[in-house]
Amino acid sequence: MISKVGQIMLYVNNQDEAVNFWTEKVGFRVISEENNGQGMRWIEIAPTTGAETSIILHNKELVAKMSPGMNLGTPSLMFFAENFNELHSELVNKNVKVGEIVNMGSSRVFNFADYEDNYFAVMEK
Incomplete structure (x- = not known):
């Protein structure tokens, strides 16, 4: 039986730009970074160390070559935030494309968008 969501794969055009966005703008942390030495690199990010679910940033172009026909679209992610108003204001102040509450x-x-115009949502919890 499945007990929890472990990792979410996010396929991006520019991994370094994506890491910068998620860490500098949204406040995530890099949990790990791997490189298989053959061009395959993946970066694990999460809102906190020890989070139950993390996001893995993959190179979209490389994955498309390795797995033709695979759906590389952006997953629809809903994040929960306890500091909802503060997070909204912080993203606006960091010049992130942010929707109205x-x-x-x-x-x-x-909602908010990353550098590649992938949209994500935040719900007050």
């Missing part, structure tokens, strides 16, 4: 039932949500 909207009410969704009993919760509030906003």
